[in-house]
Amino acid sequence: MQIKLVGEKHALVVYLDGEIDQHTVGDIKNAIDKEIRRTNAVNVIMDFRKISFMDSSGIGMIMGRYRTVSLLGGTVILYGCTDLIQRLITMAGLGRLIKITNNLDNALMLL
Amino acid sequence: MNKMKLEFLNLSENEAFARSVASAFCVQLNPTIEELSEIKTAVSEAVTNSIIHGYESSEGIVTLEGQICGGAVTFIISDSGMGIADVDAAREPLYTGKPDAERSGMGFTIMEAFMDRVDVHSEIGKGTVVTMIRRIGGE
Ligand SMILES: Nc1ncnc2c1ncn2[C@@H]1O[C@H](COP(=O)(O)OP(=O)(O)OP(=O)(O)O)[C@@H](O)[C@H]1O
Ligand SMILES: [Mg+2]
Numbered sequence: 001m002q003i004k005l006v007g008e009k010h011a012l013v014v015y016l017d018g019e020i021d022q023h024t025v026g027d028i029k030n031a032i033d034k035e036i037r038r039t040n041a042v043n044v045i046m047d048f049r050k051i052s053f054m055d056s057s058g059i060g061m062i063m064g065r066y067r068t069v070s071l072l073g074g075t076v077i078l079y080g081c082t083d084l085i086q087r088l089i090t091m092a093g094l095g096r097l098i099k100i101t102n103n104l105d106n107a108l109m110l111l
Numbered sequence: 112m113n114k115m116k117l118e119f120l121n122l123s124e125n126e127a128f129a130r131s132v133a134s135a136f137c138v139q140l141n142p143t144i145e146e147l148s149e150i151k152t153a154v155s156e157a158v159t160n161s162i163i164h165g166y167e168s169s170e171g172i173v174t175l176e177g178q179i180c181g182g183a184v185t186f187i188i189s190d191s192g193m194g195i196a197d198v199d200a201a202r203e204p205l206y207t208g209k210p211d212a213e214r215s216g217m218g219f220t221i222m223e224a225f226m227d228r229v230d231v232h233s234e235i236g237k238g239t240v241v242t243m244i245r246r247i248g249g250e
Contacts, residue, residue: 022159023123029213053130053148055155059215084148091224092205092217 001028003035009111010074011043012036013104017050020058029061033068042074045107049080058085059092066097075099077107113139113179121162121171121190129175130155136177137184140247149225150184150245156218157188157241164208165192165239182247183227189240195233202231 002015012035018024032044044065066076076098081089089095101107115136119125133154134147142150154175161173176187195201201208202223207216222229226243233239 019127021123021126021155022163023126053151053155055152055159056215056217056221057159059217060213063215064213082148084145084152087224088152088217088221091220092215 001031003031005035005039005041006045006108009043009108010041011045011108011111012039012041013045013047013107015047015050019053020051020061021053021055022057025057025061029064032065036068042069042072043077043111044069044074045077045079045104047080047104048078048082048085051081051085054085054088056088056092059088059094062089062094062098063092066094070097075111077101077110079103079107113177115177117175118172119175121166121173123159123162125173126155126158126162129158129173133175133177133186136179137247140179140182140184142247146245146247150186153222153225153229153243153245154186154188156222157186157243160218160241161188161190161192161239164195165190167193183244184247185242185244187240187242189238191238194235194237194239195231196235198231198233 004013014032079101099110117132130151134151137150171192174189178185200206202219204220205216207214226245228244230242
């Protein structure tokens with residue numbers, strides 16, 4: 001996983017890879033939270049193109065990051081999700097809170 | 112008819128192992144990629160629940176059994192952990208017994224959405240058995 005700052009948008013771009021489950025989610029949460037504190041970013045963009053699997057542990061991770069940044073006036077945007085992952089997000093009602101788009105350019109344009 | 116049984120320690124690294132075994136076991140029914148992904152997700156939910164809620168921080172064994180009969184696959188995920196006091200409440204969407212742990216409470220809802228049938232038997236102090244059935248392919 002890599003995290004890059006897009007300063008003019010106060011946004012972190014999180015390049016996720018592999019599988020998101022209870023085993024891997026802790027490191028992802030810690031890395032994002034640390035970067036939010038270090039950079040004062042208020043928006044989190046997650047690149048899901050290399051995520052082949054996610055279960056409810058990932059929904060909790062997204063909800064938690066949304067809670068943090070929405071208090072700072074920011075938002076969470078996802079791009080490159082599989083259909084199945086989008087269905088999980090919709091099922092959890094997260095579709096009304098975060099934004100989902102198809103690539104980084106579009107994600108940045110939403111900010 | 113086919114059967115398999117897998118027992119493993121409640122370590123979170125075994126989640127990926129268990130769902131991969133479940134998916135490989137289904138392959139003989141020629142599922143679509145979509146069917147396989149849904150089954151993998153449902154199995155992952157039940158296994159994760161046994162690992163983190165069943166035993167919390169103590170050590171225990173989680174069992175994953177698979178059965179293929181006709182065109183349907185059944186998975187039985189069980190633990191001998193603490194059990195669930197109110198199964199109907201636990202199955203409600205967004206219900207979590209661990210609200211401070213950043214859990215979404217969507218595990219059972221996802222199992223129900225992706226499997227044709229999900230039965231939960233649980234006894235306090237004895238453990239939990241989740242049985243899930245999915246028919247593969249068209250009717
Ligand atoms: N095997 C189990 N042993 C003991 N309690 C369980 C077990 N499975 C589920 N539970 C209880 O049922 C609740 C709901 O489970 P569910 O999977 O729907 O949500 P969650 O695990 O809390 O959150 P999520 O799955 O979204 O990360 C759990 O919070 C827990 O209290
Ligand atoms: Mg769960």
